[in-house]
Amino acid sequence: MEFEVVIGLEVHAQLNTKTKIFCSCPTSFGDEPNTNVCEVCLGLPGALPVLNKEVVKKAIALGTAINATINQKSIFNRKNYFYPDLPKGYQTSQFEIPIVEAGEIYIDFEDGTTKRIGVTRAHLEEDAGKNIHHGNVSHVDLNRAGTPLLEIVSEPDMRSSEEAILYLKKLHAILRYLDISDANMQEGSFRCDANVSIRPKGETKLYTRAEIKNLNSFKFIQKAIDYEVERQSNAWEDGVYEKEVVQETRLYDTEKNETRSMRGKEDSAEYRYFPDPDLLPVLVPDDMLAECIQIPELPDQKRDRFLKEYGIKEYDANVITSSVEMAQFYETMISEGAGAKNAVTWLTVELLARLSHGMTLMTSPVDAVKLASIVKRIEDGTISGKAAKEVLDYLMENNSNVDEAIEKLGLKQVSDDGAILAIIDAIISANADKVAEYRGGKDKLFGFFVGQTMKESKGAANPSKVNELLKSRLDA
Numbered sequence: 229m230e231f232e233v234v235i236g237l238e239v240h241a242q243l244n245t246k247t248k249i250f251c252s253c254p255t256s257f258g259d260e261p262n263t264n265v266c267e268v269c270l271g272l273p274g275a276l277p278v279l280n281k282e283v284v285k286k287a288i289a290l291g292t293a294i295n296a297t298i299n300q301k302s303i304f305n306r307k308n309y310f311y312p313d314l315p316k317g318y319q320t321s322q323f324e325i326p327i328v329e330a331g332e333i334y335i336d337f338e339d340g341t342t343k344r345i346g347v348t349r350a351h352l353e354e355d356a357g358k359n360i361h362h363g364n365v366s367h368v369d370l371n372r373a374g375t376p377l378l379e380i381v382s383e384p385d386m387r388s389s390e391e392a393i394l395y396l397k398k399l400h401a402i403l404r405y406l407d408i409s410d411a412n413m414q415e416g417s418f419r420c421d422a423n424v425s426i427r428p429k430g431e432t433k434l435y436t437r438a439e440i441k442n443l444n445s446f447k448f449i450q451k452a453i454d455y456e457v458e459r460q461s462n463a464w465e466d467g468v469y470e471k472e473v474v475q476e477t478r479l480y481d482t483e484k485n486e487t488r489s490m491r492g493k494e495d496s497a498e499y500r501y502f503p504d505p506d507l508l509p510v511l512v513p514d515d516m517l518a519e520c521i522q523i524p525e526l527p528d529q530k531r532d533r534f535l536k537e538y539g540i541k542e543y544d545a546n547v548i549t550s551s552v553e554m555a556q557f558y559e560t561m562i563s564e565g566a567g568a569k570n571a572v573t574w575l576t577v578e579l580l581a582r583l584s585h586g587m588t589l590m591t592s593p594v595d596a597v598k599l600a601s602i603v604k605r606i607e608d609g610t611i612s613g614k615a616a617k618e619v620l621d622y623l624m625e626n627n628s629n630v631d632e633a634i635e636k637l638g639l640k641q642v643s644d645d646g647a648i649l650a651i652i653d654a655i656i657s658a659n660a661d662k663v664a665e666y667r668g669g670k671d672k673l674f675g676f677f678v679g680q681t682m683k684e685s686k687g688a689a690n691p692s693k694v695n696e697l698l699k700s701r702l703d704a
């Protein structure tokens with residue numbers, strides 16, 4: 229039987245506000261447990277929440293970026309369930325009227341085609357705390373309780389784990405471009421739940437989905453989805469689909485590379501959602517909306533502009549705009565005067581390959597200005613491309629400027645006509661027979677003379693100068 233894979237993703241992005249969504253406790257990461265808490269986020273009786281306006285602005289920015297409908301009136305609900313890390317006994321979230329509805333994100337395949345993925349909704353909610361287990365004892369850290377989240381829910385539009393990853397990377401980039409979330413996956417600021425089902429090819433109805441939670445790296449998300457697809461199709465082939473594939477929440481075990489059942493998945497009715505009586509409906513006035521829809525250039529727009537302005541390849545434009553840091557790095561190189569095409573290679577191939585573990589473009593010892601100077605020194609003939617690699621290696625390790633490094637490493641190309649001509653003339657007089665053959669029509673010998681000249685100059689002669697001067701002497 230041939231199956232079609234159906235995937236819908238829920239992403240929880242932590243919004244990068246200074247304070248929590250309903251109180252003024254800080255949202256900083258990694259502090260001593262239970263130090264960033266107050267009566268509101270501890271859920272003490274009688275404490276009243278006050279909505280942080282910043283989270284509304286950030287949600288509207290995301291909605292604008294994905295061409296969504298912005299609801300100028302939305303509602304906070306209580307989603308009731310019991311869990312030790314949830315002190316109020318309910319999570320304050322949006323349900324029937326979220327702030328953002330019906331958007332779209334375009335994913336780009338390597339062959340240049342694109343696909344539209346629908347975004348059902350994006351709603352505001354608070355994060356829960358964290359249970360910490362030590363042997364038989366469990367502790368609860370409520371620093372994270374009340375941290376603002378935007379839950380972005382996709383339509384079940386993805387048909388492979390590759391599409392799921394492309395969608396997540398695009399959404400990640402959009403959040404970073406908008407600067408509304410640091411989207412740091414290690415710190416849990418960008419978390420994904422993957423809903424996976426299969427169906428016989430050609431059918432349009434949705435079959436039972438399994439929801440895989442706790443996925444915090446692109447690699448593991450892809451592996452978890454692949455495992456789950458395999459598990460479900462095996463169950464189908466073995467005639468145990470109904471028994472094995474049930475609506476449930478599963479956990480992915482990164483060590484065993486498998487998903488395991490964690491708990492049955494409630495239908496939304498089980499949560500007894502109702503509007504939170506402590507919070508008024510969220511009303512966004514026209515002037516606030518007008519202000520919030522002013523957003524910076526997004527990855528797709530930047531890519532299209534780079535294609536037009538810089539004439540680089542589509543693939544390269546996609547790579548460079550895939551992160552806001554890389555796009556900024558590239559544009560700084562261009563404004564420093566590096567050629568557009570060389571800048572692509574030196575950034576995406578040479579520099580990225582030299583960033584060691586944990587190093588990013590932001591912390592690279594060679595910044596955009598320095599890398600641009602290296603490229604400019606190639607373009608003005610001061611150094612060869614090969615020598616430039618040595619310069620880059622050196623600058624990754626040593627704090628120096630580009631021209632000093634070239635000087636110190638003795639890599640300056642000889643472009644001075646006189647010096648190169650002296651070498652050429654010596655070679656010509658030592659090889660009179662070959663000169664005669666060349667002049668007699670054996671064009672291939674030109675390479676021999678180039679090789680000899682480069683060798684004699686110990687690789688320092690500027691190759692295009694060598695070509696030019698050799699021609700002038702030999703063809704004279």
Ligand SMILES: Nc1ncnc2c1ncn2[C@@H]1O[C@H](COP(=O)(O)OP(=O)(O)OP(=O)(O)O)[C@@H](O)[C@H]1O
Binds near residue numbers: 382383439
């Ligand atoms: N049959 C299916 N196969 C794959 N994905 C599905 C299927 N049905 C729904 N989905 C996807 O599952 C996700 C459901 O997310 P949603 O937040 O609406 O509900 P939930 O998972 O029940 O709620 P919760 O926020 O409590 O996890 C959506 O991304 C949707 O596209």
Ligand SMILES: [Mg+2]
Binds near residue numbers: 421439
């Ligand atoms: Mg879910």
Ligand SMILES: [Mg+2]
Binds near residue numbers: 238
């Ligand atoms: Mg959800």
